[in-house]
Amino acid sequence: MHVVVIGAGEVGTSIAANLASDHEVVVIDVDAGRTEDLKYQYDVLTITGDGTTSPVQESADVGTADMVIACTDNDQTNLVACGTAKTFGDAFTIARVKSTTYLRTWERDGNAFDVDFMVCTDLLTAENIVRVIGLPAAIDVDPFAGDLVQMAEFEIGAESPVADQTIAEADRFESLTFVGLFRDGEMIIPRGDTRIQPCDRAVVIGSPESVQAFANDIAPDTTPNEAEEIVIVGGSEIGYQTGRLLEERGLSSRLIEQDHDRARWLAEQLPNTVVMEHDATDTAFLTREHVDEADIVVTALDSDERNLLVAVLAKRLGVDRVVAVVDSADYVTVFEEIGIDVAINPRTVTAEEITRFTFESVAENIAVLENDQAEVLELELSDGCALVGRPIQELVEEIDAKFVIGAIVRDRQHVTPRGDTVLQPGDHVIVLVETAFAGSLASMA
Amino acid sequence: MLDSGTIRVRWRASAGLTGDVLVYLTVPLTFPLLVGLYYGESLLPFLVAIATTLALGGGLRQFRDPEADLGPREAFLAVASIWLLVAAVGAVPFLVAGVGTVAHPVNAMFESMSGLTTTGATVLEDFSIHSQSVLMWRQLIQWLGGLGILILATAVLSEIGVGGAQLMESETQTQDLNKLTPRISQTAQLIWGLYLGLTGLAIATYFALGLAVDPQMDLYNAIAHAFTSVSTAGFSPEPLSVGAFHPAIQWAVVPFMIAGSTSFVLMYFAINGEPMRLLKNDEFHFYLGSIAVFAAIVALVLYADPETNYGLEGTVRHAVFNVASIVTTTGYASTDYVLWAPGAKHMLFMGMFLGGMVGSTTCSIKSLRWLVALRAFKRDLFTSIHPESIRPVRNSGKPVDEETIRDIYAYILLSVVIFFLLTVFVVADAERAGARVGEFEAMGAAASTFLNIGPAFGDAGPYGTYTTFPMTTRAVMIVLMWIGRIEIIPVLVLFTKAFWTS
Numbered sequence: 001m002h003v004v005v006i007g008a009g010e011v012g013t014s015i016a017a018n019l020a021s022d023h024e025v026v027v028i029d030v031d032a033g034r035t036e037d038l039k040y041q042y043d044v045l046t047i048t049g050d051g052t053t054s055p056v057q058e059s060a061d062v063g064t065a066d067m068v069i070a071c072t073d074n075d076q077t078n079l080v081a082c083g084t085a086k087t088f089g090d091a092f093t094i095a096r097v098k099s100t101t102y103l104r105t106w107e108r109d110g111n112a113f114d115v116d117f118m119v120c121t122d123l124l125t126a127e128n129i130v131r132v133i134g135l136p137a138a139i140d141v142d143p144f145a146g147d148l149v150q151m152a153e154f155e156i157g158a159e160s161p162v163a164d165q166t167i168a169e170a171d172r173f174e175s176l177t178f179v180g181l182f183r184d185g186e187m188i189i190p191r192g193d194t195r196i197q198p199c200d201r202a203v204v205i206g207s208p209e210s211v212q213a214f215a216n217d218i219a220p221d222t223t224p225n226e227a228e229e230i231v232i233v234g235g236s237e238i239g240y241q242t243g244r245l246l247e248e249r250g251l252s253s254r255l256i257e258q259d260h261d262r263a264r265w266l267a268e269q270l271p272n273t274v275v276m277e278h279d280a281t282d283t284a285f286l287t288r289e290h291v292d293e294a295d296i297v298v299t300a301l302d303s304d305e306r307n308l309l310v311a312v313l314a315k316r317l318g319v320d321r322v323v324a325v326v327d328s329a330d331y332v333t334v335f336e337e338i339g340i341d342v343a344i345n346p347r348t349v350t351a352e353e354i355t356r357f358t359f360e361s362v363a364e365n366i367a368v369l370e371n372d373q374a375e376v377l378e379l380e381l382s383d384g385c386a387l388v389g390r391p392i393q394e395l396v397e398e399i400d401a402k403f404v405i406g407a408i409v410r411d412r413q414h415v416t417p418r419g420d421t422v423l424q425p426g427d428h429v430i431v432l433v434e435t436a437f438a439g440s441l442a443s444m445a
Numbered sequence: 446m447l448d449s450g451t452i453r454v455r456w457r458a459s460a461g462l463t464g465d466v467l468v469y470l471t472v473p474l475t476f477p478l479l480v481g482l483y484y485g486e487s488l489l490p491f492l493v494a495i496a497t498t499l500a501l502g503g504g505l506r507q508f509r510d511p512e513a514d515l516g517p518r519e520a521f522l523a524v525a526s527i528w529l530l531v532a533a534v535g536a537v538p539f540l541v542a543g544v545g546t547v548a549h550p551v552n553a554m555f556e557s558m559s560g561l562t563t564t565g566a567t568v569l570e571d572f573s574i575h576s577q578s579v580l581m582w583r584q585l586i587q588w589l590g591g592l593g594i595l596i597l598a599t600a601v602l603s604e605i606g607v608g609g610a611q612l613m614e615s616e617t618q619t620q621d622l623n624k625l626t627p628r629i630s631q632t633a634q635l636i637w638g639l640y641l642g643l644t645g646l647a648i649a650t651y652f653a654l655g656l657a658v659d660p661q662m663d664l665y666n667a668i669a670h671a672f673t674s675v676s677t678a679g680f681s682p683e684p685l686s687v688g689a690f691h692p693a694i695q696w697a698v699v700p701f702m703i704a705g706s707t708s709f710v711l712m713y714f715a716i717n718g719e720p721m722r723l724l725k726n727d728e729f730h731f732y733l734g735s736i737a738v739f740a741a742i743v744a745l746v747l748y749a750d751p752e753t754n755y756g757l758e759g760t761v762r763h764a765v766f767n768v769a770s771i772v773t774t775t776g777y778a779s780t781d782y783v784l785w786a787p788g789a790k791h792m793l794f795m796g797m798f799l800g801g802m803v804g805s806t807t808c809s810i811k812s813l814r815w816l817v818a819l820r821a822f823k824r825d826l827f828t829s830i831h832p833e834s835i836r837p838v839r840n841s842g843k844p845v846d847e848e849t850i851r852d853i854y855a856y857i858l859l860s861v862v863i864f865f866l867l868t869v870f871v872v873a874d875a876e877r878a879g880a881r882v883g884e885f886e887a888m889g890a891a892a893s894t895f896l897n898i899g900p901a902f903g904d905a906g907p908y909g910t911y912t913t914f915p916m917t918t919r920a921v922m923i924v925l926m927w928i929g930r931i932e933i934i935p936v937l938v939l940f941t942k943a944f945w946t947s
Contacts, residue, residue: 263835
């Protein structure tokens with residue numbers, strides 16, 4: 001595959017490093033120093049110049065490229081680069097943006113700005129944070145269809161309320177599907193009367209809210225609930241999105257922001273979040289507001305130094321878990337070495353997302369389970385493919401393989417699959433399938 | 446003397462608009478004329494009134510200056526003068542008819558202002574001596590007052606940002622629609638249509654019930670009561686008010702009083718396929734909830750009181766009817782509540798300060814202001830424990846800006862202060878004139894006139910009149926009904942130097 005990467009910052013470099021071994025990669029950057037470094041580090045072709053202009057793109061042979069990834073630090077540059085690329089040919093364009101406004105605009109029809117896939121750094125980071133703090137009980141969590149659907153795998157403890165219940169009893173959530181049970185290393189396709197046993201591993205697919213509620217059901221001790229104290233420090237876009245997603249999951253938090261106007265704006269946007277206007281490095285304030293008794297503190301300030309300071313302060317005051325946003329990838333290990341529980345780097349998260357996306361073409365997104373016994377695939381159904389136009393029940397009877405459809409995303413809306421649901425072209429289907437059959441199922445989409 | 450060169454209000458524009466309104470007033474004045482024709486009564490009161498209106502309106506129109514635009518200041522001046530002059534013209538038929546107490550100019554003006562401001566406080570003593578057409582004029586001027594305040598609240602006040610109007614505007618805001626319709630005149634027309642439709646429905650309902658259960662509710666009474674129930678005004682040509690009719694009719698009046706004090710903008714949306722905007726509105730819940738709570742308490746007090754024996758249905762009906770009548774600021778009565786136990790009377794007195802929803806014909810302080818003020822107060826309690834927290838006050842989910850909250854606090858405070866000053870004045874003036882007025886009667890009368898409810902307690906109760914109060918008190922009440930009706934600010938601002946000169 002011929003891939004053109006525009007922007008050789010941390011994100012671009014990381015993507016190039018991942019793809020260089022299997023693909024033909026061209027990296028474009030305005031900074032000669034960066035392209036020079038990259039050329040010697042990895043097996044990639046580099047071009048120094050403005051990636052938004054057609055002469056530079058022409059020399060990178062964008063016309064024959066399969067994929068163009070615009071991942072500079074500037075939103076507009078990335079959008080213009082994608083627009084330019086579409087004038088040469090039909091390469092699949094991926095743009096990285098910071099602003100959620102651009103993402104919402106793009107989501108209106110999925111083609112705006114000539115971008116085929118858009119990755120929003122801040123939103124992605126917030127989703128990551130919420131997964132980390134929301135589902136500590138899960139062995140594995142993977143987002144699908146732009147985080148509209150989550151797949152999660154849980155080990156059922158002996159003391160879990162759902163142990164020894166049947167699937168029908170445990171599945172109390174409208175938009176959640178039990179897709180698989182692993183017992184002693186064997187995969188079982190669950191039915192309504194299948195009994196869940198302690199030490200089983202259950203795989204569920206559903207909306208993030210229902211997965212959160214389910215986690216609360218099966219592991220009430222470790223999953224944060226409404227009583228949990230979550231404090232977000234810093235009302236940056238990441239801080240705001242984290243608060244918003246937590247509200248969606250039914251968790252309320254406290255958000256500390258120093259700027260008055262920003263704090264007011266945040267308070268207006270987040271009705272279930274207590275917004276406080278103060279300097280978060282003031283220990284007297286932190287103690288007065290009992291931040292020391294918080295279960296989780298997320299630092300999302302704009303500078304790494306201040307994030308570090310607040311994270312260390314929170315740890316010293318006795319907070320259980322501290323999740324820090326770290327802007328510079330180099331500092332991630334530093335943060336973790338001094339005892340911060342989780343350090344999340346937005347650029348790493350973005351690079352991972354883009355890389356993951358480039359691996360498969362039809363199956364947009366995959367997650368591998370239990371030593372590759374089963375895979376969870378996200379399939380976009382094409383017009384006239386073998387899966388569309390018929391109820392799921394007929395498909396299951398006809399196709400001779402173990403697979404379960406966990407969720408359908410239609411027009412960016414979550415649809416719960418039932419036996420009589422008819423799949424339509426354009427649907428994104430999230431399906432758990434035996435690994436041996438994954439290839440042939442993907443080819444039917 | 447003000448030097449005309451320094452006046453910064455383009456008063457000619459205000460005068461022109463006031464003149465227009467007066468000229469249009471001749472159209473509704475022909476209605477009592479027709480009533481008089483039908484009953485074979487003297488037409489002179491209305492012919493004189495029409496002539497006066499035309500002369501005054503035409504005269505004011507002469508001042509119109511095509512160069513002068515109507516800005517916020519001119520709108521304040523126009524609003525204040527329209528309400529004052531229409532009330533003055535409205536008094537003419539009473540004066541010309543020259544019958545009973547209202548033959549006196551102050552009483553005539555009191556009756557007319559009480560009518561136009563949809564108050565419903567009366568100085569009529571003997572209803573039987575007045576002609577049908579004059580009594581109908583009393584009803585009609587209330588209906589016009591209701592219409593006027595609707596147009597003022599929904600179209601004009603929101604433009605100049607006074608009172609609760611800016612809140613109501615934000616209430617109706619959706620992403621693509623700033624107001625009901627983009628233009629003032631169109632908004633006014635929609636509201637006008639809804640008001641007319643509601644009045645028609647009330648006439649039909651009352652008349653149909655009259656045919657079925659009570660011959661006293663004839664077409665005349667159906668029209669007369671429809672006029673004053675949808676305008677939450679409260680005049681009745683019957684000395685016993687709605688109490689003169691069958692219980693079924695009393696029940697039927699309640700929904701119309703409540704509809705008249707429900708936001709017309711939200712009712713418009715509800716009729717046009719968006720009922721959730723009304724049904725999920727916080728103010729609507731608060732408003733209906735307060736009526737229910739007050740009615741329940743009054744019913745319990747009445748039920749427990751051995752002196753009142755209405756039976757179960759009667760107790761509930763009288764509690765619901767009179768609480769709704771007071772809270773919606775209508776001012777009808779189904780029975781003489783002056784005779785009730787003090788507990789029930791004091792609940793009614795408290796109810797006077799509530800009022801209905803913003804954007805309706807209701808008067809008083811209004812539920813939205815109380816709702817926002819209570820929420821702001823709850824918020825302030827929270828921030829006193831967490832001084833760093835930022836917590837916007839929300840109304841139906843939308844944040845209310847802090848300036849609006851300050852305005853609301855100020856409005857409530859101003860209302861309460863004016864109420865106290867008026868109470869003290871009423872007591873002092875009664876003492877000076879040697880009239881028998883107790884403190885509770887004085888408080889009731891002050892609240893009832895300033896907050897535009899109508900009847901009070903004691904001699905000024907629902908079956909009494911305000912003639913007990915000295916002439917000076919009645920004159921002051923005329924002014925306060927005027928101030929209270931148009932949300933205080935447009936009148937008070939006229940008495941500031943800055944309004945005229947800076």
